[in-house]
Amino acid sequence: MTIKIALIGTLPPPVGGTSISLGHLNRSLEGRDDVQVKVVNTGGIRGKGLHGIRQFVQVVWKIFQAACDVDVVTLHIGLHALPLIGPFVLLGCRLFRKPLLIRRFGGNDHRELKGFSFRVGQWVIRHADLYLVQTQALKNAAKEANLERVEWFPTSRPMSNQPLLSDGARNNCRRFVFLSHIRPTKGISEIIIAAERLDDDVTVNVYGPLYDGLTEDIFNNCNRVRYCGVADPDSVPGILKSHDALLLPTYYGGEGYPGVILEAFNAGIPVITTLWKAIPEIVDETCGILVQPRDAEKLYQAMSQIVKNELFYQSLCRGVLERRTFFDLEKWTDKFVFYCNKISKFGSSEKDIS
Template sequence: MKKILCVGPLIPPVHGQSLAFTRFYESVENGRKLLINTNFEHLGMTGKVIGNIKVIFLTFLKIIFFKIDKVYFTCSRSFLGSFKDVILINLAALKKIKIYNHLHGSDFYEYFHSVPLWYQKILYNSYNKVDTSIVLLDSMKEQFKDFPDMNLEIVPNFYDKELDVVFEKKDLKTINLLYLSNIIKSKGIFELLESFEVLSRKYDNIDLSIGGDFLSDEYMNKDDIKLKFLEKVKNNRKINYIGKVYGEEKIELLKKSDIFVLPSYYKSEAFPISIVEAMRCGNAIVSTNYKYLPEIVDENNGILVEPKSPESLYKGIEYLLKNKTLLKNIQTRNKIEAEEKYSLNRYTEQLHKIILSEDS
């Protein structure tokens, strides 16, 4: 039996791309798949270099010695990562293997135009050999506008299967706000803390739960973020920092919360799985007018605020606090919409139709 080679990041750690890749990989029958795991986020630079060298070696080994008819990979937007992608694409093309690329971020076009011209030509020649690229939204097709002959397919993100449970009705006596993402500056965590500080002095019936691990971004390293974050939350009894959350603890957090807040300006933000999960659990969404987020969040399922603006975030949250009937209507609508549009079964079925069907 010919096999599909899946090249991408398995969980843990859990983030949108690793969860999406893992769920697709799990959905492929065991005798049909081969794996190369590219999740090196927990490693330092030396570890990442060694990890990418290992991936390149495994790519040669598996493409040359196994009967593979399809390759599925999640494209990278860094030099080390994209270099291994280039080798994968060209080896697969040399063996006349069909190539499927899945983009989970919003920065491929930006990355492509940021590299030196000599490397841009290598990327251009390589990605022109990709048969199909999969994006999360129709507007994300623009990420590949330098490749007009590339076939593009749309598969929206999903909520995980563990959220298909019965939810209790929310009473809204206490309004529970929830931030559930990596704790990095560009996810808007400090704007949220600043706006909540003002809100918590004005409203007695609100609290804020925060779940996630500390990571670095282009603004701050994780140690500085952790110090600043812990200093800001230590004296506010209405803020509950839980740390990393998974499984039942995560479900309970999502179920008991009322408003999910993600004031992100993260450089590769596209279609956060966390927003879909929060919708499925009956949360109204407060997020930012940034990149592709306005295509997911609108007046029907939440509020959009300006990025990097604690004042705008404060006003957006307060609008929902003052309009409980609107809040209830949004919560009900979000549960239904998420179930109809963003189930895991729907996600994997769409990918199987594109990648694994006989005529693909």
């Protein structure tokens, strides 16, 4: 039996963790025989004035059309967009008597919304047939808020089955890479401070768009850190495979499970990241190094450790290969389709989905 699923959310461009994750899920679903997908792209509306308003109205109309045509409506969204688009999605579901699945991106508790936005956001979540959250911490928080139909649904990525270490290629670490939005809270200053203390044969390549007033000038006096521009999404796997370790010393407030960490796992490289929000749920001492946020000295020590200790570095690479299978896209696509079938069959009367 084929189930018809509406995917409502932002697709690239712009490039970001949310849009990339939804794009992966869409492609995975389109490759299945048991699913028909109808996509409503909600991206590119903000900051466009009257044109943005017209575009928003068109998106709402497409949402209603999709709700009429499918068996299950699924909304894939970040926290702050939820009160804006969520009520219209819920209205479409109620008009056409279709179940609603909400998949929340990011690591922010919905109770961080304020005032009217909080009331609207919580109302939408409470009326969804299933609420999927990205981290275990968010699942626990949702349970504390007396939300009943909540499940953990982590970020996932297509994972290779090839044992990347079989040829002994990853013997040492000299080439670090940072691949994310470039903003102060992503730890870019700490990277520069730490990297410039390392030996001359160590390099750090930085990819990503610049935000929060930062310009390429921050790299002007760097000897080991090089800005490489914005990476095309299709080039990300190749970029990561050409490096030895990922740097992500983030303390960004909206951090959930950073997709680039899973991309690094797929490339077979370990990560140096931070004890920040839910990141320790996916990175531990077997596949990476966790340091305190905002601590350039600890970051330097971690980078030095995997540069100088080849056996330790190789053990992290082996740990990555063991860890990555859990976050394989196909596994979590199967789970997503299972959830859609479940709520399509039972609707809002189904209280416990496992």
